[in-house]
Amino acid sequence: MSARAGALRRFIGRRRTQVRSEGAVTPLQREMEVAPVDIAPNDPILAYFQTASGAVELESLHLESPARDALLEAGVRIVVPLITQGELVGLLNLGPRLSEQEYSADDRKLLDALAGQAAPAVRVAQLVRQPESQARERERVEQELRVAQLIQQQFLPRELPDLHGWHVAAYYRPAREVGGDFYDFIELPGGRIGIVVGDVTDKGVPAALVMATTHSLLRAEAPRLVEPSKVLERVNDLLVNDMPPKMFVTCLYVVLDPAAGTLRFANAGHNLPYVGAEGETLELMARGMPLGLLPDMTYEEKAATLAPGTSLLLHSDGLAEAHNPEGDMFGFPRLMGIVGSGGAGEALIDNCLKSLDSFVGASWDQEDDITLVTVQRYGSGVNRPPAAETDGSRVLTQFELPSEPGNERRAFALVTESVQELGLPDDQLEKLKTAVAEATMNAIEHGNHNDPRIPVGITASVENQDLVVRITDEGGSDILSHRESPDLEAKLEGRQNPRGWGLFLIESMVDEMDVTSDGTTRTVELIFHLKGDGHGR
Amino acid sequence: MDANALVASVRHSGEVAIVDLAGQLDGSAERTLNAAWEAAGDAPIVALNFTKATYINSTGIALIVGLLGKARVENKKVRAFGLMDHYKEIFSITRLSDFIEVHGDEAGAIGGLAANA
Numbered sequence: 001m002s003a004r005a006g007a008l009r010r011f012i013g014r015r016r017t018q019v020r021s022e023g024a025v026t027p028l029q030r031e032m033e034v035a036p037v038d039i040a041p042n043d044p045i046l047a048y049f050q051t052a053s054g055a056v057e058l059e060s061l062h063l064e065s066p067a068r069d070a071l072l073e074a075g076v077r078i079v080v081p082l083i084t085q086g087e088l089v090g091l092l093n094l095g096p097r098l099s100e101q102e103y104s105a106d107d108r109k110l111l112d113a114l115a116g117q118a119a120p121a122v123r124v125a126q127l128v129r130q131p132e133s134q135a136r137e138r139e140r141v142e143q144e145l146r147v148a149q150l151i152q153q154q155f156l157p158r159e160l161p162d163l164h165g166w167h168v169a170a171y172y173r174p175a176r177e178v179g180g181d182f183y184d185f186i187e188l189p190g191g192r193i194g195i196v197v198g199d200v201t202d203k204g205v206p207a208a209l210v211m212a213t214t215h216s217l218l219r220a221e222a223p224r225l226v227e228p229s230k231v232l233e234r235v236n237d238l239l240v241n242d243m244p245p246k247m248f249v250t251c252l253y254v255v256l257d258p259a260a261g262t263l264r265f266a267n268a269g270h271n272l273p274y275v276g277a278e279g280e281t282l283e284l285m286a287r288g289m290p291l292g293l294l295p296d297m298t299y300e301e302k303a304a305t306l307a308p309g310t311s312l313l314l315h316s317d318g319l320a321e322a323h324n325p326e327g328d329m330f331g332f333p334r335l336m337g338i339v340g341s342g343g344a345g346e347a348l349i350d351n352c353l354k355s356l357d358s359f360v361g362a363s364w365d366q367e368d369d370i371t372l373v374t375v376q377r378y379g380s381g382v383n384r385p386p387a388a389e390t391d392g393s394r395v396l397t398q399f400e401l402p403s404e405p406g407n408e409r410r411a412f413a414l415v416t417e418s419v420q421e422l423g424l425p426d427d428q429l430e431k432l433k434t435a436v437a438e439a440t441m442n443a444i445e446h447g448n449h450n451d452p453r454i455p456v457g458i459t460a461s462v463e464n465q466d467l468v469v470r471i472t473d474e475g476g477s478d479i480l481s482h483r484e485s486p487d488l489e490a491k492l493e494g495r496q497n498p499r500g501w502g503l504f505l506i507e508s509m510v511d512e513m514d515v516t517s518d519g520t521t522r523t524v525e526l527i528f529h530l531k532g533d534g535h536g537r
Numbered sequence: 538m539d540a541n542a543l544v545a546s547v548r549h550s551g552e553v554a555i556v557d558l559a560g561q562l563d564g565s566a567e568r569t570l571n572a573a574w575e576a577a578g579d580a581p582i583v584a585l586n587f588t589k590a591t592y593i594n595s596t597g598i599a600l601i602v603g604l605l606g607k608a609r610v611e612n613k614k615v616r617a618f619g620l621m622d623h624y625k626e627i628f629s630i631t632r633l634s635d636f637i638e639v640h641g642d643e644a645g646a647i648g649g650l651a652a653n654a
Contacts, residue, residue: 430623501595
């Protein structure tokens with residue numbers, strides 16, 4: 001029997017490989033060569049071949065099959081399925097006989113016998129080659145991971161800043177599939193230092209390359225522009241045109257002035273940093289879109305004071321968003337709890353990692369990079385912001401809280417703590433607590449509509465002979481001047497809502513109250529006279 | 538659940554149902570407070586024990602107003618005891634104490650010897 005050489009093809013899942021005889025190709029062989037034909041995995045002809053009892057003559061096969069048409073087009077006349085252990089492992093495709101006669105019954109018997117012998121041999125060959133192919137793929141992935149890790153490590157700082165009165169610690173643990181985290185310290189004019197923590201979406205080499213670009217842009221722009229919001233705006237504008245699809249960078253940029261103990265920061269969609277002191281944890285909120293998503297973005301810039309003895313934690317989501325085997329998330333509240341528990345520097349990082357280890361268990365497969373940077377201001381024995389004296393006023397505390405119900409309790413706890421040095425009597429402290437709590441509740445609920453992304457700003461200061469607490473929200477121009485006085489009888493008779501006591505209580509607790517607005521933000525000012533004929537009414 | 542969330546339990550002494558409140562009386566306490574009111578049943582007098590109430594805010598006051606409204610409909614009396622001085626003052630300035638007999642302790646609340654003055 002002689003036949004034009006056809007293509008023997010095998011099918012493993014979606015992969016198809018052509019197997020050809022090796023050696024020199026003669027002109028006759030070249031003439032006999034038939035173009036390979038791809039057969040889609042869902043082509044009905046495969047099911048037909050799977051159950052065929054022997055050689056199949058394509059001309060007499062009536063089947064809606066693109067592969068049948070393609071095989072005929074390629075000159076194939078007879079197909080002999082190669083089946084072993086019930087599995088279709090290849091096809092023996094034959095063109096017309098050179099004699100141009102039909103295939104005889106003996107030819108078909110011979111082909112069937114050949115297929116019976118060839119099929120197991122083909123399968124064995126496939127099994128031999130399969131591990132080789134898998135090993136090559138594994139090696140390729142490993143190589144890519146090594147490249148990604150190499151890029152990433154090249155851009156991590158080789159040393160930490162050495163700042164008088166401060167201690168900086170950092171920790172970075174890449175996930176196996178490198179996730180695109182980075183952090184950096186950038187020297188700035190005036191002894192200030194820029195601190196960056198960022199996270200590129202996606203993983204592997206693409207994320208590492210975007211990280212490298214972002215890192216370089218930040219390094220170039222930070223010393224020139226300094227202001228965190230301006231730096232992020234500029235880097236966003238430079239990144240946005242060249243950012244690969246579906247990728248972006250979250251980035252927190254903090255400028256620390258070690259001499260003054262102050263921070264200025266802007267945030268491009270990164271996790272909020274935490275400040276921990278004396279059992280409390282504060283979030284430093286500033287709003288902004290991730291880098292590389294949209295052009296012409298602006299970034300909110302905020303300021304804070306890091307009091308002696310307090311610590312700042314900057315973190316990527318590899319920690320807070322880690323999951324245990326039950327699918328529960330480690331979570332931001334748990335992390336805030338650790339930050340508030342008092343550790344600092346390496347001890348704080350250690351506490352975070354120990355808590356993570358006990359949460360996820362021994363068999364955890366780390367999902368994402370983990371980056372932790374702590375900035376600790378050495379304590380002076382009192383964890384209170386340094387009292388800044390300006391124009392006869394002294395700031396006792398200044399902080400922001402997310403607009404979430406319940407945070408009014410944190411507000412009054414922090415304000416109460418900050419006024420300890422004033423030695424207010426207990427009844428005055430209780431009035432202060434109630435007034436601060438009610439004003440904060442009002443800001444959270446009515447000013448910021450319980451939107452945790454919008455912070456309530458709180459400042460307590462001594463101004464001349466007064467304790468002044470200012471509570472700021474985004475309540476716009478509503479200065480609360482048209483409000484109904486609560487009437488208990490009317491409330492009991494259902495003529496008035498049972499609620500509506502907040503402002504009444506505030507006014508009853510303070511010596512003076514003022515509400516101002518710049519059209520966007522609204523500030524409620526609570527004033528307590530520190531000298532004179534008593535505090536509160 | 539918030540560790541400081543209000544917990545309420547009800548016990549009876551004669552015709553007085555004593556509602557022991559522990560924790561924070563704020564907006565999150567509504568369901569607890571209403572359930573306690575139901576548990577007080579037909580007792581003609583309900584005494585709220587604030588000894589372990591750590592915090593009362595304006596929404597908590599609104600909840601107490603709600604209880605007073607129910608008491609009015611059901612023709613019951615409401616008494617209170619164990620209030621911190623600060624909250625006694627708030628009861629006074631809101632006029633809650635015009636509608637709730639405020640007592641110094643449980644014996645007073647059960648005996649009905651008002652201590653509003």
